[in-house]
Amino acid sequence: MVKKFFKNIGPGPLVAAAxxxxxxxxxCTLAGVNFGxxxxxxxxxxxVATIVLQEMAARLGVVSQxxxxxxxxxxxxxxxxxVLAILLILSAIVIGNAAYEAGNISGGALGMQTIFGNPTIDIxxxxxxxxxxxxxxxxxxxxYIGNYKVLEKVLVFLVILMSLAFxxxxxxxxxxxxxxxxGVFVPKFxxxxxxxxxxxxGTTVVPYNLFLHAALAKTKWKNKSDLGYAKKDTIIAVVLGGxxxxxxxxxxxxxPAQDITNASDLAKGLEPLFGSYAKYFLSIGLFAAGITSxxxxxxxxxxxxxxxxxxxxxxKSKRFRSVWMVILGLGVLFSTIGFKSIEIIKFAQVTNGLLLPIIAGFLLWVMNKSSVLGNYKNSKLQNVFGIIILIITIFLGVKGILSVFNLI
Structure with missing residues (x-):
């Protein structure tokens, strides 16, 4: 039973890791410190929003291949x-991910630094x-190994490690x-x-995850009969991530709210209250969060x-490898020299703010096309949820762009 469950774990944990x-x-740290x-x-x-959108992306990948x-x-x-759609997607995802990659690597490094200190190499x-x-x-x-199964196993292990740590x-x-x-069931503002x-x-409903999920779902599952596994995999992983x-x-x-600006400060803040164990668990969680992303x-x-x-x-294709090498290389470079590319990150936030409602809208449109999905197109209930989420993403996109330009 357990073996079968692990055999059918798919891209869900990778999406949660992302x-x-x-x-x-x-x-999340700032939300807890400032608002309990x-x-x-x-x-x-x-x-809920992530499950609805990611299930659509996974279904699209499995059915259409x-x-x-x-x-x-x-x-x-x-x-x-x-051309406009492709340019927007490439700039938002490729440039955006290069900008965020430095943050991912720095975040993982912060987790390790809390335990091992911060050694530097002088050149x-x-x-x-x-x-x-x-x-x-x-x-x-x-x-570089380029083996999906190896990648999947490592990321599943890291996601479980991260989940247990937090x-x-x-x-x-x-x-x-x-x-x-x-706090969970009574909305307060x-x-x-x-x-x-x-x-x-905005950090949970991520545009690039929709692309990642569809691509990985078609790699993992080749038959429409596997849709049940894909759905279960998505729900379990996203709920776990949440x-x-x-x-x-x-x-x-x-x-207490005292100069806490990131998870590393949170680790220091927890130590006097709950001992060094809390700090170590948090550091392991932060390391796993950084390296998976x-x-x-x-x-x-x-x-x-x-x-x-x-x-x-x-x-294993050369062009495919060249893209991730550039993204990873830029991330490592910016992180190791401590370069804070605020302008690039602002650009990424604006393009992602624009991209999320566009991709959610496009996904909803495609999920209703019989020519693409046949009998596996959206039901009326799925469309109702999809439209509500689309409205939320438009609101988020506008607010996110306005906040970047300090207009709200």
Whole structure:
């Protein structure tokens, strides 16, 4: 029974690994420190929205045996719209993931630094952070092997490690269960919480995950009879990912708001209250969150670029490898020299803000096409959920873009 369950684990954990990166850990930390349990309901909303969209992406991959970017190239008939869509997707996903990759590697390095310190390598006037180089090297080796099963097993292990680390940290803080349940099921909007709510939803419902999921689902499953496995895999993994995010919020709620700006500060804040064990569990969780995202972000960018440009999306093809190598290389470079590319990250946030409603809208449109999905197209209920989520993504996109330009 357990063997069969593990055999049918698919891309779900990889998708969970992709959305729980250091950015998510930081946003969840700030939500807990500043608002206690009050914003847990935003995570519940995010989980539901992510399950609905990711299930559609997985179904599209299994039934059509194509990635989402390949479908976009095939289904948009207007040459101008096609070029615009491909340019927007490439700039948002490829440039965006390069910008976020430095954060993923730095986040994983922060987790290791809390345990092992922060050794540096001096090359002339340059000071390189050795932990960032180690994480970059591990990600490179795993991606270069080019074996989906190996990648899947490593990421499943890291996701389980991350889940246990954050769950144990939350348990150590002895949360008030009644207050936690109120936070999950009773929506509240504390003063100045709107940007944090947008952040919590925005770091969970991620555009590049829709591309990653469709591409990996067609790699894992070849038959329409496997759709049940794909659905179960998506639900379990996204719920697990959501629970991990909630555990981070719960852990952060236990400490007073005192100059806590990231998960590393959270580790230091937990230590005097709950001993060094809490710090170590949190550091392991942060390391796993960083390294899993450092692997999945370049992988997603490579799938997107290959689909948009009509390349072979084989993990061992030269063009496919060249994309993830560039993304990973830039991430390692920016992380090791401590370069904070704020402008690039702002650009990525704007393009992602634009991209999410466009891709969600396109996905909803394709999921209703009999020519693509036949009898596996969306039901009326799936469309109702999809439209509600589309409205939420438009709202999030507008708010996210306005916040980048300090207009809200």
């Amino acid at each position: 959305f729980i990166g250091p950015g998510t850990v930081t946003v 349990y009050a914003l847990l309901w935003a995570m519940l909303l995010s989980i 194509k990635g989402l970017s390949e479908i976009i190239r095939a289904e948009i008939k207007s040459p101008i719209l096609k 002339g006037s340059l000071q390189l952070k050795s932990m960032s180089l180690i994480i970059g090297l591990v990600a490179f080796v795993l991606l 769950l144990i940290t939350a348990i150590i803080t002895k949360p008030n269960i009644i207050e936690v349940l109120k 504390p003063e100045q919480s709107i940007l944090t709510i947008i952040g919590l939803i 629970v991990v995010s909630m555990c981070i919020i719960i852990s952060a709620s236990a400490i 450092a692997i999945t972000a370049p992988l997603a960018a490579a799938y997107v670029a290959s689909g948009c440009l009509g390349w072979d999306s084989n993990l």
